[in-house]
Amino acid sequence: MADLKLIKRGAEAELYRGEWLGFDAIFKRRVRKAYRNADLDRLIRSTRTSLEAKLLSGAKRIGVPTPVIYSVDLHKTEIVMSYIDGTTLKKLLPDMGDAEINVIFSVVGDCVAKLHRGGIVHGDLTTSNILVINGKIFFIDFGLGEYTESLEARGVDIHLMRRALESSHYQSSRLAYQSFAEAYSKTLGDGAEEVLRRVGEIRRRGRYVDGGRCMVD
8 A cells, every 4th residue: 555645634534645456545534532531432433434434335326426435444443435536616616607506506406405315414515525526526524424314404414505605605605505405405305395494494593503513603
């Protein structure tokens, strides 16, 4: 295995780029939390690693593009997956015209509906966690995701996307969200109206708690 290059260090994990059996790959390793009991810490990290790998594979099976999983090592709390040589939607969006925004967010809305219909919520659904390459999108970083059919969890998923659009892409946020919501409703079908209504409730509530984090609108 070739040397690994650190490309991102986050609160929960470190991302390295390297080679895996001849493939360009990303190595995602969950980092130890010194303030936690060592045994509990390993259990949490291995459980989250296993779940994230299942979510990535599960999403791909239902037609949502994600990186290919090459290896899962629960001892190292590491996932090895294909490297997607794309650009985040966050970086691309400011230079997009209305027609392109409509197309790309219709695809995003369709994919999120497929996730929700398949019992998956992403958990950190923002334009930073969607990569675009040659017009095709890939969803990445399911580290906060879960298997659930909870109306609240689905609403929070979409609320996160809407907040990301309004905070980082205000000029195009209305069109982007409208395109997203229309495609989401069309693909999800029954229940979509209830989910989007819950998004509005969460928005009016002004705050939500997710995994111990409180975010104020």
